Amino acid sequence: MKITREIPCVLLGSFLSAFMINSVLIPNHFLAGGISGLSILLHYTTSLPVGMFVFVLNIPLFVLGKRYFPWAFIYRSLLGMLSFSGALFLTRGLYSFQSTDLFLVATLGGVGCGIGYGLIYSNRATMGGTDIVSMILCRRFSLGLGTINFAVNLVIISASLFVFPLRLVAYTLFSMYVTSLVVDRMQIGLNESKTVFIISNKHELLVPAIIKSLHRGVTLLEGQGGYTHDDKRVILTTVSLLQLSRLKELIQKVDPKAFVIVSGTSEVLGRGFKTIQDEIFDLA
Numbered sequence: 001m002k003i004t005r006e007i008p009c010v011l012l013g014s015f016l017s018a019f020m021i022n023s024v025l026i027p028n029h030f031l032a033g034g035i036s037g038l039s040i041l042l043h044y045t046t047s048l049p050v051g052m053f054v055f056v057l058n059i060p061l062f063v064l065g066k067r068y069f070p071w072a073f074i075y076r077s078l079l080g081m082l083s084f085s086g087a088l089f090l091t092r093g094l095y096s097f098q099s100t101d102l103f104l105v106a107t108l109g110g111v112g113c114g115i116g117y118g119l120i121y122s123n124r125a126t127m128g129g130t131d132i133v134s135m136i137l138c139r140r141f142s143l144g145l146g147t148i149n150f151a152v153n154l155v156i157i158s159a160s161l162f163v164f165p166l167r168l169v170a171y172t173l174f175s176m177y178v179t180s181l182v183v184d185r186m187q188i189g190l191n192e193s194k195t196v197f198i199i200s201n202k203h204e205l206l207v208p209a210i211i212k213s214l215h216r217g218v219t220l221l222e223g224q225g226g227y228t229h230d231d232k233r234v235i236l237t238t239v240s241l242l243q244l245s246r247l248k249e250l251i252q253k254v255d256p257k258a259f260v261i262v263s264g265t266s267e268v269l270g271r272g273f274k275t276i277q278d279e280i281f282d283l284a
Contacts, residue, residue: 005123006076006123006124006125007079007123009119009120009122009123010076010079010080010083010119010120010123010125011079011083012116012119013080013115013116013117013118013119013120013123014080014083014084014086014087014116014120014127015083015087015090015091015116016112016113016115016116016119017084017087017112017113017116017117017120017127018051018084018087018088018090018091018116019087019091019094019095019112020108020109020112020113020116021036021040021050021088021109021113022050022088022091022092022093022094022095023091023094023095023096023097024097024105024108024109024112025040025105025109025113025175026040026043026050027096027097027098028097028098028099028102028105029044029164029168030105030106030109030168030171030172030175031157031160031164031168031169031172032113032153032157032172032176033130033150033152033153033154033156033157033176034129034130034152034153034156035053035054035057035058035061035128035129035130036050036054036127036129037153037156037157037160038053038057038156039051039053039054039057041160041163049088049089049092050088050092051084051085051086051087051088051089051092052085054081054084054085054088054128054129055081055082055085057129058081058128058129061128061129061130061132061133062074062077062078062081062128062132064132064133065077065128065132065135068132068135068136069132069135073124073125076123076124076125076126077125077126077127077128077132078128079125080120080125080126080127080128081126081127081128081129084127084128102167102168102171103171103174105171105175106171106172106174106175106178107174107175107178109175109179110174110175110176110177110178110179110182111178111179111182113175113179114178114179114180114181114182114183114186115182115186117179117182117183118182118183118185118186118187119186121183121186121187122186122187130152130153130156133152134148134152137152147180147184150176150177150179150180153176154173154176157169157172157173157176160172192240192241192264192265193238193239193240193241193265194238194239194240194241194244194262194263194264194265195236195237195238195262195263195264195265196235196236196237196238196239196244196247196260196261196262196263197234197235197236197260197261197263198234198235198236198237198251198258198259198260198261199223199232199233199234199235199258199259199260200233200235200251200254200255200257200258200259201232201255201257202254202255202258203220203233203235205254205255206235206250206251206254206255206258207220207235209250209254210235210237210247210250213246213250214237214239214243214246214247214250216237216238216239216243217237217238218235218236218237219235219236219237220233220234220235220236221233221234221235221236222234238265244262248260
């Protein structure tokens with residue numbers, strides 16, 4: 001059932017990304033990063049289809065990717081790349097959005113491509129190209145995939161300064177930055193985690209309630225009141241964003257006077273939590 005859900009999402013993401021490139025970026029002579037950017041540059045100079053360049057330039061990168069990723073991930077990425085290349089052919093000339101407001105174009109293209117890329121990445125696949133390189137770096141340095149993609153593409157897009165006006169390149173960089181933000185947000189989504197500290201005189205009731213109701217681990221820390229110098233137990237737990245409201249209701253029910261601190265958590269590794277990159281390698 002999971003694979004049945006993921007494949008349509010990959011196809012949808014590929015189509016949306018290709019549509020935004022053909023209908024928003026190219027009509028306004030925008031650039032892009034990675035293999036898509038190189039393909040667009042070649043399209044501008046030769047007028048040949050972007051999809052053809054995407055397919056040809058991806059071949060050596062898929063050979064590199066096989067050294068680092070399981071076959072299941074390669075298959076999914078191959079599906080993404082082929083569907084993306086095909087969608088570039090299908091959406092060519094389908095619609096054209098042109099505007100003198102480059103900020104609007106950059107924002108629209110960035111958000112649209114970000115949603116498309118996010119659908120693909122969130123379903124354990126890529127569109128090939130420098131995405132494969134970014135995935136390798138993402139696992140090595142534990143950074144957001146969209147952030148690494150932006151850094152990798154920044155090097156590539158800098159080379160276009162010798163061909164295109166600085167103003168156009170600057171707006172392209174802004175569009176890519178918007179894309180990276182949307183990708184990172186879609187990857188986190190409702191799976192964002194929250195670290196919660198609970199100071200309560202009824203910790204002996206709260207701990208089993210949290211474990212039983214939320215199925216989350218709990219750690220008890222030793223604490224001391226700064227004013228009263230009374231010994232206290234501090235409950236430490238990490239929950240998903242969807243579970244946070246349930247935890248608050250549970251605390252309110254057991255101890256309305258509890259002192260609660262909630263903080264955002266960028267990454268959680270361990271039982272019950274898993275990153276997108278870890279899921280990719282679990283496919284092996």
